[in-house]
Amino acid sequence: MESKFDVASIRKHFPILEQKAYGHPLVYLDNAATTQKPRSVVKKIEEAYFSHNANVHRAVHLLSQQATEAHEAARVVVQQFINAAEPDEIVFTRGTTESINLVAFSFGEAFCREGDEILISSMEHHSNIVPWQLLCERKKMTLKVIPIDDNGCLLVDEYEKLLGPKVKLLAITHVSNVLGIENPIKQIIEKAHKQGVPVLVDGAQAVAHMPVDVRALDADFYTFSSHKVFGPTGVGVLYAKRSFLEQMPPYQGGGEMIDQVHFEKTTYNRIPFKFEAGTPDFIGTAALAEALRFIQEIGLDKIADYEKQLVNYALQELSKVEGFQLLGNIPERHAIIPFQLKGIHAYDVGLLLDKLGIAVRTGHHCAQPLMERLAVDSCVRASFAFYNTSSEVDRLQAALKKIYKMFN
Amino acid sequence: MESKFDVASIRKHFPILEQKAYGHPLVYLDNAATTQKPRSVVKKIEEAYFSHNANVHRAVHLLSQQATEAHEAARVVVQQFINAAEPDEIVFTRGTTESINLVAFSFGEAFCREGDEILISSMEHHSNIVPWQLLCERKKMTLKVIPIDDNGCLLVDEYEKLLGPKVKLLAITHVSNVLGIENPIKQIIEKAHKQGVPVLVDGAQAVAHMPVDVRALDADFYTFSSHKVFGPTGVGVLYAKRSFLEQMPPYQGGGEMIDQVHFEKTTYNRIPFKFEAGTPDFIGTAALAEALRFIQEIGLDKIADYEKQLVNYALQELSKVEGFQLLGNIPERHAIIPFQLKGIHAYDVGLLLDKLGIAVRTGHHCAQPLMERLAVDSCVRASFAFYNTSSEVDRLQAALKKIYKMFN
Amino acid sequence: MSIDEVQDDIIQAFDEIEDWMDKYQLLIDMGNSLGPLDEQYKKPQYLIEGCQSRVWIHAEYKEGKVFFEAESDTVIVKGLVYLLLKVLSGRTPDEILKTDLYFIERIGLKEHLSPTRSNGFAAMLKQIRNYALAFKLS
């Protein structure tokens, strides 16, 4: 199955995949939590620190010029990666969580008042729930939740009913971090826009697995985390349409985000800098750009194809394991397989998989409301990236068979 | 003068110091903006990515255990570095700026109301001004400013007069990023505490240059940035006394900072996690710990001594340059020399120094109100670290002489 | 048997097993053999909430000795609980408080004591000590 996609040579770029865990070759299937880094990304970090590490913007010296250019070039790489209209629409943050908090605060300040509503869905990650709860508490607003069916699919009819005149923003995930379901974001946005409601898309689980075009989607806000797309920790992206960024007040105050500071009156820098208070993680942004270049060179289309095959193969093989119970019956999954082994606690499964060298995640996956809705306490999540292989799937299958026997 | 302090062998740990700029060996004197990294810090980053990169907390697998242990061990290193009472009092942020914004928001929510006052000083960095302006605007409070004298020294009498009953917090820098003045923080805090006013200390310019003991100072909050203390970009520290962290509401919402999430009611994790929403920069924290270990091994006392000698030597040598005008006449400076060359714009001086391989900063140094108070538009700032040498000072002196001639 | 004799017995039982999975098999079997906790004790006040699993523990003080009963929702944690109770249940508060639980490390399960582990086992151990201290002072 790996004919067109040379996964063996791709894996060579990821030194960690050669690790062993408890004597077994590591099988890393916790990619939805964080992804591994190609050598070139780490090399970029080293190179940046040792050849042009200097604080960016406003300095006259060479190192700072070079650092600034690398940092701003990274913005252009991100812009092109998601096809934003201009680099000014890319705000660098600390991660998806901070991106969403930024919007919850600044959009909230600009556009929301008592009695208004924010709409989210039942399948959101805590990072796309709690910031809105905090906003709603602060402003005495109401958080409304689009329900899902027993398989985890969004109930589109209910969604349309909830799109009332009080809704100020819809915040929804592109791909569920538990189920791997892709929401029909384009249609969802179309419907929201018909009612004049802007949409924030949480793309944390999407960008590593498929081409994303924020203009084709017509998303008003789109967020993702560098560490989930083969880039470094500590960096995130907020895409927002220029008009929103211009109308929204700043989030944090400090260096970089100002134009003039006086004790009587302070004026702010132009976008995107208005939203980037303090020294940015300019090494991290350059390394993120390198990660995006790396996967673009492989091709997001090819990655999506390969992962689809791999996940389908995994579903087929895992369904042969006695006691294997898939969460949610949906036609297509993006790189994520959530399951339980009948009668065995997910924690026990995860622990024993670990002892067999296989890293998965267990628990509620930062999506407690979704777990409640699906009436499960916890589940095992195997999540894939393009460097995973069918023989790793075979290892997982064999391990699950073994574990099932240990308990039965 | 470098007898006891082996700067030559210290420099070997910093590969970037071997760089050339425009054909000249690089003289990096922009350390107040950001510091260079020893090899061990960058190696730690590489090692972490290639041997135990996995999302921290809550996972059962080996890699995640190792990453979590490294991340939490870093918290202990930071705790010990500033002598905090317990690791739970260390909150990891994105930088000093974010640390201050966090306090401005969460302390503000918990303790401030209309009509209250926040006290800062005239010598603050924008990052310790604008967050308080934003708070005061949001809550209809007043920002009061402790004046300074013509040399930039805090007017202690005026300070005491301003410590009225409406003051809810004093936020003040430990060391000025323009003048290198160290404020008498211990006495300042004592006076504030007598009035029941808690104090936030901006330690961004202190921690790389002297031993800091938050308990000896009795600081309620203390903040600094990793990148200014030889650690990676993208990480910052907020120290706060347990009682404040416990009383303050969360700042950002999302993964990690929650206990239970329900659409009706969400409960928060214990401190410090309550303030750490989203995936932390767990690679960055481990690398910061390595940086702190590195300088602790050399010894902050020794570093302080060496830098004092170096700065005094520089002041002596630079005063021999025709047209050299030092900003502020103070007895002691921490690693920072702000100056002008008579009749020459600071930008021109900085630009030509750059062409001679010497990196300094020019401009308002993110402290416009201070510059206004001192009645200067801009100045040149040469800022030192323990890897700078007296022969670099000589290079600076020669370059300034040359530049002065070019204009006269 | 003294506490340390019980510990040594456990160490020996695990030492005889070479393969990791077989050790865990033993732990699972022990977990499965742990009787269910009386429903009256499956209440919030007896609960130790780990992030990944839950443990309920109840203690009784009889004739100078502390008797524990416990349960968990995961079998592996139940196995750990089984071992712990075997060593500590029916001991005096002083014995419990001064015991060095070396067996956990020796059988290779030290990782479960890490505070970054989230299975509630470390918290349970702390709770056992708290009970012992409370009874001692009562």
Add this chain to the structure above:
Amino acid sequence: MSIDEVQDDIIQAFDEIEDWMDKYQLLIDMGNSLGPLDEQYKKPQYLIEGCQSRVWIHAEYKEGKVFFEAESDTVIVKGLVYLLLKVLSGRTPDEILKTDLYFIERIGLKEHLSPTRSNGFAAMLKQIRNYALAFKLS
């Protein structure tokens, strides 16, 4: 002289100088020779605020040609301004708009055109083009 002839002259003048500092000496001398701007034009509406330095520029349209006067608070930027006006002042809007200002790169001052430079020079160049466009359309 055509625009390009002026550019070539400048290039030649700088080419004859080997040392970087001597090139900057020439720029400084040029900057110092730039006459002061009439005080009436040192007003906010003529100001281009760079982060590090400020430039004031004023344009006049006479007999189909655009005449610029400018000043900066830093001598090196004044030197750059001097060169720019030498090339572009007194030209028709069309000439200004279609000129390829290759001389800046050729004399090694391209870095000043970088948008990440904050001396206001790149913004000033844009402003010159804006003036030309406005006069052309007027």
